[in-house]
Amino acid sequence: MPDQPYALLFDMDGVLIDNTPEQARAFQLLFRDLGLTTNARKLLERLNGMPATNILKTVFTTPVPKKKLEEYAAQREFLYRTLSWNKRRELAGLTPFLQAARAAGFRIGLGTGSGSDTISYIIDHLDLRRYFDVVVGKDDVQRGKPHQDTFAETARQLGVPPERCVVFEDAILGEQSAYKAGIRVIGVSTNLRPEQFQAPLTVIRDFTKITPEQVLALLAQHPETPRPSKELSKRKYMKL
Incomplete structure (x- = not known):
């Protein structure tokens, strides 16, 4: 088998x-x-x-x-x-990475807190939808991030168990959502400094220096999914 x-x-x-x-x-x-x-x-x-x-x-x-x-x-x-409107550009190296991942046999899913119109505004404008086997947005789940629903549903629709998935995330609550779903994380440091993530496999700035083979190596090196942090999952009133 x-x-x-x-x-x-x-x-x-x-x-x-x-x-x-x-x-x-x-x-x-x-x-x-x-x-x-x-x-x-x-x-x-x-x-x-x-x-x-x-x-x-x-x-x-x-x-x-x-x-x-x-x-x-x-x-x-x-x-x-x-x-x-005039600033919609994919992160450097994204399309070549997605193409390489497809060629390597990975299933690929999108899990976002955005609605369908906003998803289309990004991925259809950038002609990225063809790379995703599954697209899950806020209308497809009962609870958004930091709950596990978004990534758990994406993995379910892909037919891949959580332990064989990895999430690319730029946000604290997204990282927590992945851990609650039993999925490991690679951080993307567009929004956070590397040290602000809880426990990612690694942190990348873009997709120019990572390959599907490196992702598999990272999963093998770190077989356990971190436990989510109750403190980092809080969504209390933000007095900033």
């Missing part, structure tokens, strides 16, 4: 594309309109990977109705697209 394949799972923002500056600027403009002083860049450093409505929940000291949060999220999305 042949061995099961391995799978590569990718977050989208900050991994396929280095768009955190535009994301942060969009949040900052929204906060200015709302009279909030929260530092958006520091906020995303801590909470990137969650759906925008869930991120927005954390900047208010009192509960905000779901409909109002959705309106704020839509406003932020409009601002983000205005800022990023």
Whole structure:
């Protein structure tokens, strides 16, 4: 009986594309309109990977109705697209890496907290959808990151057990989500410094200096998935 394949799972923002500056600027403009002083860049450093409505929940000291949060999220999305329209470029080395991974027999999935329109805005504009066997977004799971649902569902749809998967993540909550799903992580340092990750197999700046063979070697060298950190998984009110 042949061995099961391995799978590569990718977050989208900050991994396929280095768009955190535009994301942060969009949040900052929204906060200015709302009279909030929260530092958006520091906020995303801590909470990137969650759906925008869930991120927005954390900047208010009192509960905000779901409909109002959705309106704020839509406003932020409009601002983000205005800022990023001419800046959508894949992270260096991504397409050659995806091509090499396919040739090496890896299954490939995308697991993101974004909705289908935002996913299309990135991966279809960059012509990346053809490389993914599975695309899982916020509408496909009940709970977003840092819960395990996004990556657990991506692995399930790929038909690959968690212990044969690795997640490429740029965010603290995304790393925690992967560990909760029993999946190891390679950090992508577009949003965080390498030392801010909990326990990645390695940290890369882009995809120019990593190969599918190196991924397999890292998985063999580190067979155990780290236990998730309760502290790093917290999504409390962010007074920044």
